Amino acid sequence: MSTDESRFEADPDELLPDLPGLPTGWTVDVPDPGDRFTLARLTHLLRAHERHGRGWAGSGVDDVLVEVSEAGLRTRQNVVVRDRTGEVQAWGSVHDRAGGRMLFVHIVSRELPEGLARTCSDVLVEWAVGQARTVGAARGLEVQQIDTGAFADDDRQHRWLEAGGFTKVRTWWQMKRPVTPDEAGLVPSTEFWESEKARFRTVRRGADGLPDVDDLREVHEVLESAFLDHFNSWEETFDEFESRLREDPGHRWDHWWLAEVTESGEPVPVGALIGTASESATGPDGSYVSYIGVLEEARGRGVAKGLLNTIIADAASRGRDRVTLEVDADSSTGADGLYVALGWKISYVTESWHRDVPVTDET
Incomplete structure (x- = not known):
């Protein structure tokens, strides 16, 4: 199979021939990214899902386009459940993230009664299981993991995922740190600066x-290398890595930093941070730490602290009012201690x- 071809099944009828349990007149199809009404509806469903789960909505149409646009269809596939009027009532999206790991977005309208909403959930799960077998077979795997998420307070989602054969495996703290204008001077320059033990710079252009x-x-x-010993780490090729990050609406090349130490007179990379812009429709924008990693042999030299201070200073210099990040609440590394010491606090919690889907199991 060409690397430019999707590993997913594009026709939902192949995976859902009987539309189990849906009322007469309800249909399942693939959303058209060029249909502005469908995009608006998916955005509405996503924002309602966020408001219910954490109290506020942060996503917009650009976040929906990451999932459904033609640019992403090499690694993603989508399905929607429509009622008899054609209104989208549920949306599923799968992402062939890395060998063995498939991400699954699972959203059902909050306006449906419990029983009908559960039926829509079951349809999305059955479709995702079929896609897991398809992508797992294309990758030559025996087992394909489906990885999905839920807000910690979303009891409805928890019930449905458990009923769908999913198990809660991890808790994540979504943390936020306020940024003040004077913190633009936290480091000498966000493009290049040196401490006693390391130097920090943006990627060259x-x-x-x-x-x-x-x-x-x-x-x-x-x-x-830094994430080899972290929870659910799966090897991702450079092409997969770069393409995925460029799809992020907040992607900016000047938000990529390297940390280096000198060995035998030559700079050696030991740490990296990738940030993104978090746009806000109601106030100042923020920055988000998508990734921060330090090689094991370089830990304890202030590399992580230096990278974090750099993105804080960068956010301040751009007039942003916050830096957010995600941390593994179940990890024993103690990384959360550094974040707390530098001013981060828990904003909300996800799971x-x-x-695990046996690829050859057709039952």
Whole structure:
């Protein structure tokens, strides 16, 4: 199979021939990313899902387009459940994230009665299981993991995932730190600065404005190595890594940093941080730490603290009012201690739910 071809099944009828349990006249199809009414409805469903789960909505149409646009269809597939009037009442999205790991977005209208909403959930899960077998077979796997998430306070989602064969495996703290304008001076320069033990810089840019590929590969290699011993770490190729991050609506090349130490007179990458812009429709924008990793042999040298201070200073210099990040609440590494010491506090809590699907099991 060409790397430019999707590993997913594009026709939902192949995976859901009987539309189990749906009322007469309800249908399942693939959403059209060019249909503005469908995009608006998916955005509404996503925002309602967020408001119910954590009290406020942060996503917009750009976040929906990451999942459904034609640009992402090499690694993603989507399905929607429509009522007899054609209104979308449920939406599922799968992402072939890395070998063995498939992400699953699972959203059902909050306006439906419990029984009908549960039926829609079951349809989405059955479709996702079929997609897991399809993508797992294309990758030559015996078992394909489905990785989905839920807000910690969303009891409805928890019930449905458990009924769908998923198990809660991890808890995550979503943390926020306020940023003040004076913190722009927290480091000498967000593009390049040095401490006693390391130096920090953005990835190099060529005359055409594009980043240096060697630097991008260094970031990828540092993060792959730094996360080897972390929960649910799956090897991701450089092409998968770069393509996925570029799809993020908040992607900015000048939000990628490397930390280096000098060995035998040469700079050696030991840490990396990838940030994104978090836009707000009602106030100042923020920055988000998508990834931060430090090689094991370089830990304890202030590398992580230096990278975090750099993105704080960068956010302040751009007039942003916060930096947010996610931390593994179940990890024994103690990383949360550094975040708390630098001013981060828990904003809300999410969970990871997994189901392992035998690829050859057709029952």
